[in-house]
Amino acid sequence: MTKASGVVALLTDYGLQDAYAGTMKGAILSVNPSARIVDLTHDIPPQDVREGSRVLAAALPYFPAGTVFVAVVDPGVGTDRAIVGVDIGRHVFLAPDNGFLGFLQDDVRRIIRIAESRYFLKPLSRTFHGRDIFAPVAGHLSRGADLGRFGPSVKTMKSLSHAKPRVLRNVVEGEVVSIDRFGNLITNIPGTLVPGKVRITVGRRTLTGLSRSYAEAPEGRLLALVGSTGHLEISVNRGSAHKTAGVRRGDRVLVTRSRR
């Protein structure tokens, strides 16, 4: 990796209600007292590797070169699943080998199976590798340790099948992949596939055209726009599209090129 910046960004499903995330931070600082720890989020829905992966991919471009990303969404903890360290040059990542980092694809320069147990905390728990493995290794990486110190090189890692929109003649079919705190429906349809003259159907609701901002629609009315991750989003000006449209994650979204 590029020279370590000292920044360690954390993404987990631990939540903030318990002290799991806080304890990981103590364990990182125990190795690198100068680490600059940033919470990306700890509210990934429990065990939702796909959502965690989507969130990390969207946030990635905004972090300084030399950031260590620690992604712990780990339903397989305590089984024989591996932990991988992945170097893309600009950044290094630690995650369970469960497909989480598959989205990095062609940017990957090196994959290490994290196996050098002398860097792990003792006693090593079976349920909290975030504290006992990920944290100390991240601490070392953030001080500039080379990833290769932590285990053998491996050729591949698991990947996930992310639902991709289907593109037909006049129609793009995708789905709602996430609903944010505001009730905005975030789809997997890239903005580049959505023309200006368009009809969008989600649930029982249909809307026409793309807006440029939330405030372009009257309060309470559904609107569609290209959101901050570059994907189509359905929102309600000063309201919640999730509540207004009664739509849930996984629901289908149709984008039809409109003649009117």
Added chain:
Amino acid sequence: MTKASGVVALLTDYGLQDAYAGTMKGAILSVNPSARIVDLTHDIPPQDVREGSRVLAAALPYFPAGTVFVAVVDPGVGTDRAIVGVDIGRHVFLAPDNGFLGFLQDDVRRIIRIAESRYFLKPLSRTFHGRDIFAPVAGHLSRGADLGRFGPSVKTMKSLSHAKPRVLRNVVEGEVVSIDRFGNLITNIPGTLVPGKVRITVGRRTLTGLSRSYAEAPEGRLLALVGSTGHLEISVNRGSAHKTAGVRRGDRVLVTRSRR
């Protein structure tokens, strides 16, 4: 502003459930790796400029000189609303020009309309200026950049009408402006307007006298005291005044000078 301390304090309505706040932090660190980022809160109710403003005003005195405050409660994002940088000498603030910073009033030395787009991230989103405009500009300010680099001076900015208590002969009439996590009812009545011998009415409940601490009232009983922001608060010792009194934000509070 006084010499930048490196501290950047964030206040938004983004919540912590999504990675919006975390991504802003990455964007700040990308400009200033030494920035010391503090979350004031990300749980301002969506679009509630008035509440965000009240929270910031209360927290302000407790931050070191040279702090950069970033306040993103921004229902107008993507419209032609301006973003202002406001210098009060001791601190500098970034917020949408929607009245948020109006409470600074006479302390304001300089207002800049943030317009120098070469400091903004590209591509510039229409919905996430927290990441694309506020964060990089805050990063620069926290390294000591002069506010004037980011746009032209302007003479005024919008202000909000904060509900002020009405003072009549024997009576002060105010309202519940906020309800905190504990269910404490925070009013807009300054403690200086509340004499010791007093009758306080809120909702259907009446209580007499001011307490000096939560524990002065029996458990479960409503009590009134001057809270940590210097305003009258209604609480319940080891309980929730909100639940006990069935009172909501905006409900009227009457303080009557008592003869008994």
Added chain:
Amino acid sequence: MTKASGVVALLTDYGLQDAYAGTMKGAILSVNPSARIVDLTHDIPPQDVREGSRVLAAALPYFPAGTVFVAVVDPGVGTDRAIVGVDIGRHVFLAPDNGFLGFLQDDVRRIIRIAESRYFLKPLSRTFHGRDIFAPVAGHLSRGADLGRFGPSVKTMKSLSHAKPRVLRNVVEGEVVSIDRFGNLITNIPGTLVPGKVRITVGRRTLTGLSRSYAEAPEGRLLALVGSTGHLEISVNRGSAHKTAGVRRGDRVLVTRSRR
């Protein structure tokens, strides 16, 4: 204490919905701009000194030497309760004298009653000592100030009675002390008291044997394992034991040595 590391770890019941925790951080940074502030958690249930104490005890070993721990779970704020500073050599702690730090027991080298008011913020609130007393004192301690500067030595502090498991011939009787975000039931039964061949009863449910990881049981099935704090936990692979078993905090847990 060992040389201060600059790390200040916070544990409160303030929640993150309000700006109380954020304001404490500003107050700490006002005294020590280089303090490295870590949130252990702010979601201790309101006034739950026992749970806060349990969480702190579990997290403690994972923080670097020279950490200042600030624990504000303080139902007695504003009464004549004392605030204690406790030095165990490796770390120093600040907490209300309400039993919170009693678990430190024999590790305690020195107890100071925090009383030097020239270090407190003015005006001193009656309800927010986290900001006005704990924060500035923690700021000074994190810069290396000796604990003795902040008040007189005292011989003792209050302690709590933590529910301890009862050990009978073939049976260990304990209880559920906490339920985490995942619905895992955390008990007060040390893993050392749980043999491999064992029958565990909680609520109306009985399960046999200890698992080594969450994934050893079929999805949806209750399992028992020794968790990350070294105590018996009841979990559900990819689910919530709390929901599945209908068990609540305080419910009894029986561990019976099994012959089958």
